[in-house]
Amino acid sequence: MSLTERLTNDMKQAMKDKDKVRLSVIRMIRTAMKNQEIDSQKPLSDEDIITIMNRELKQRRDSLQAFEAGGRQDLVEDTQAEIAVLIEYLPEQLSEDEIRTIVKEVVASTGATGKADMGKVMAALMPKVKGRADGKLVNQVVSQELQ
Structure with missing residues (x-):
């Protein structure tokens, strides 16, 4: 349905x-x-x-x-x-730990090293979590991982 x-x-x-x-x-x-x-x-x-x-x-x-x-x-x-x-x-939302795991994978695959690469990471990440995670939370996790 x-x-x-x-x-x-x-x-x-x-x-x-x-x-x-x-x-x-x-x-x-x-x-x-x-x-x-x-x-x-x-x-x-x-x-x-x-x-x-x-x-x-x-x-x-x-x-x-x-x-x-x-x-x-x-x-x-x-x-x-x-x-x-x-x-x-809505589909079941991802937990912060699940988001963090996905972010780490994307950071590794894009070769991101710092805050300057945030746009590149977000562009690769958002299609993977679209509809399953709050954008603010994803942004916070990416910021923390890129520090």
């Missing part, structure tokens, strides 16, 4: 269950997918959909930090619920 079909089925189920949070998150994802489809003028692959979900997840995490800083507990709870729903559809 493709991710699009899964989202459609889950949306129907959320309507039946009257699960407003899940329904609103799925509708938000489907809207972003439709906009991307219109922009690219081609059907989206599961990888494209995962990229959209990662973008939405990043936005929610940024909002969560702002809400926590502003003391808006009601919005914090709503955003955490949205994040939980989004995470269900």
Whole structure:
């Protein structure tokens, strides 16, 4: 079952269950997918959909930090619920140790020696961890390994 079909089925189920949070998150994802489809003028692959979900997840995490800083507990709870729903559809995320192992392999294969080679390492690394790791965490691990 493709991710699009899964989202459609889950949306129907959320309507039946009257699960407003899940329904609103799925509708938000489907809207972003439709906009991307219109922009690219081609059907989206599961990888494209995962990229959209990662973008939405990043936005929610940024909002969560702002809400926590502003003391808006009601919005914090709503955003955490949205994040939980989004995470269900994403592939299992890599742990920091797994990322570190992949980074070490890429650093060795690219021959990187210092911070100046960070762009080269990131370019080789990101396709390997795309959709399975947070970009900020990957950036931090690469920075630590290149010191």
